[in-house]
Amino acid sequence: MCLVTGISVYFLNARENRKTGVVDAVKLFNQYNMKKELEGQAKGKLQMITKELDSVTNKLRMAKASKNEEEEKSLFGTYRYLKESLDAEYKQTNDDINAAVWKRLNPLINEYGKKKKLHLIIGANGMGSVLYNDDYYDLTSEVISYVNKKYEEGN
Amino acid sequence: MFLCVLYTSSCSQKNLGTNAYLKYVQDIDNGLKKVIRTGEWEYTMQYKPYDYIICQECRNACTEDIRKERMKTLLGTAWFNISFKRANADVSPLKYQVSSPEEYNNRLDYFLNHTAKDIQLIYGGDTLRPSSYLFETNYNLTPQETIVVGFLLPGEKGQTDNDMQLTYTDRVFKNGIIKATYSSETLHKIPKLIYETK
Numbered sequence: 001m002c003l004v005t006g007i008s009v010y011f012l013n014a015r016e017n018r019k020t021g022v023v024d025a026v027k028l029f030n031q032y033n034m035k036k037e038l039e040g041q042a043k044g045k046l047q048m049i050t051k052e053l054d055s056v057t058n059k060l061r062m063a064k065a066s067k068n069e070e071e072e073k074s075l076f077g078t079y080r081y082l083k084e085s086l087d088a089e090y091k092q093t094n095d096d097i098n099a100a101v102w103k104r105l106n107p108l109i110n111e112y113g114k115k116k117k118l119h120l121i122i123g124a125n126g127m128g129s130v131l132y133n134d135d136y137y138d139l140t141s142e143v144i145s146y147v148n149k150k151y152e153e154g155n
Numbered sequence: 156m157f158l159c160v161l162y163t164s165s166c167s168q169k170n171l172g173t174n175a176y177l178k179y180v181q182d183i184d185n186g187l188k189k190v191i192r193t194g195e196w197e198y199t200m201q202y203k204p205y206d207y208i209i210c211q212e213c214r215n216a217c218t219e220d221i222r223k224e225r226m227k228t229l230l231g232t233a234w235f236n237i238s239f240k241r242a243n244a245d246v247s248p249l250k251y252q253v254s255s256p257e258e259y260n261n262r263l264d265y266f267l268n269h270t271a272k273d274i275q276l277i278y279g280g281d282t283l284r285p286s287s288y289l290f291e292t293n294y295n296l297t298p299q300e301t302i303v304v305g306f307l308l309p310g311e312k313g314q315t316d317n318d319m320q321l322t323y324t325d326r327v328f329k330n331g332i333i334k335a336t337y338s339s340e341t342l343h344k345i346p347k348l349i350y351e352t353k
Contacts, residue, residue, distance in 0.1 A: 034331050041324065100331035103194040152320070154189035154200060154335030 021116075021139035022130055025123040028105065031144045033151050035101045042093040049089060053082040108147045169346040173210055176348045180207045187345070189335035192242075196328060200321055200335035201236040205229040205314065206348040222350065232286070233276065233306045233315045237323055237333075240299035247295040251328070262327055266290045266300065273324040276306045279317035283307070316342055 029035060056079045063072040113121050121139065124130035171179060180187050181201070191198045209217070209225050217225070241248055249266070253259045271288040287305035302323075308315060319337045 037332055096329050097331075100193075100329055104331060107192060152334055152336055154191055154321075154333070 019117075019119040020122070020137060021118055021120075022122045022124050022133040022137045023109070023143050024138075024140040025125040027140050028144055028147070029101060031148075032101055032105060033148050034104060035097060038097045038100065042097070046086070046089060046093065049082060049086045053079070053086055056082055104151070105147060108150055109143065112143055112146050170349050171346040172349050173351060176206065176346060177210060179346055180204060185344075186337065186341035191333050191335070193330045193333075195241050195244075196248075196330050197240055197242055198323070198325075198330075198333045199236070199238040200323075200333070201238070202319070202321075202335075202337050203234040203236060204345050208234060210348060219350070230314070231308050231312050233278065233308055233319065235276075235304050235321055237274070237302040237304060237321075238299050239325075239328075244298050246298055247293070248298070248300055248328070250295065263292070265327060266302070267292070270302060270323075271304070273326060274302075274304055275322050277320040277322070278306070278308055278315075281309050283309070314342075 056075060060072065060075040060079055063075055109121060112118075121143075122130055122133075124133070179185055180203070182188065183190060187202045187204070189200045191200070203211075205226055208229060209222055212225070213222065239248055241251060244251070249259060249262050253262070267290050270290065271285045274285050274288070276283045276285075283306045285304045286307040287303075289303040291301045291303060293300065304321075316339055318339050319342075321335045321337075323333045325331065325333060
């Protein structure tokens with residue numbers, strides 16, 4: 001009994017003394033509430049352009065089928081303009097969301113590390129910087145809960 | 156007995172004089188003022204209880220009748236100040252990385268006329284849009300800008316006592332969504348103001 005308690009206390013202490021952790025950066029980014037909400041806000045505008053593009057694509061298909069070259073030429077111009085707008089809007093939205101999210105996450109991760117007295121947090125991003133880590137070092141869920149709580153409460 | 160005393164002391168509201176009351180509302184530790192930092196930017200979301208508003212407006216110069224009248228107009232509403240600034244900056248945020256007078260004017264126009272649509276309050280289960288909005292233009296005299304925003308609470312005639320979450324989406328400086336939550340527990344703990352009569 002004593003031995004079991006002793007071992008448990010040792011492991012609990014060892015967990016408390018953990019100085020290094022790994023966070024799955026992609027998971028953290030994707031599960032940050034602000035990222036999901038910003039994507040939701042951007043969706044409307046992107047969907048509107050997509051609908052317009054779909055409509056022009058259909059008209060273009062009909063013009064091609066009816067061999068109306070003049071209309072086809074004019075519609076192709078509109079199609080190209082909308083396609084470029086959609087691509088540009090999509091890229092700009094992605095860039096803005098990335099920048100805003102990491103601007104918010106970086107100081108929070110810093111704060112979390114200091115609070116937990118960690119010496120190092122390694123960001124795993126699936127690009128090979130972390131080849132393996134076991135659950136013991138995985139702080140992803142803890143950090144996700146921490147940053148989302150901070151985001152919702154506002155400090 | 157001990158538990159009873161502990162319970163009553165933890166739940167009872169304090170009574171404070173004007174200065175102590177103002178200090179209480181503005182103290183981050185009391186949960187009515189939230190500071191959100193993102194990159195170089197700092198956003199402050201200050202909830203303003205009714206007594207705080209009256210206190211700021213009167214500065215002890217109001218009669219009891221005027222205070223009562225003002226309180227009547229405030230009941231059933233919720234008021235906040237949203238301030239933003241860049242850390243260690245000495246110019247208005249509106250001038251930050253502005254490349255032309257036109258860009259500055261567009262920013263000013265957005266804050267004067269269009270920001271309200273990017274602000275909402277979740278009160279209990281309801282999502283509310285501002286019923287009152289004011290951008291306190293300071294003509295670039297301070298490095299901080301402030302928005303005053305008010306909401307009409309559904310079916311409320313008294314003080315705010317549900318959980319509240321204020322949300323502001325920053326579209327100009329692209330700092331994402333700024334949120335501040337005020338729990339009903341925090342709101343119930345707000346002290347009562349002892350008005351100093353002359």
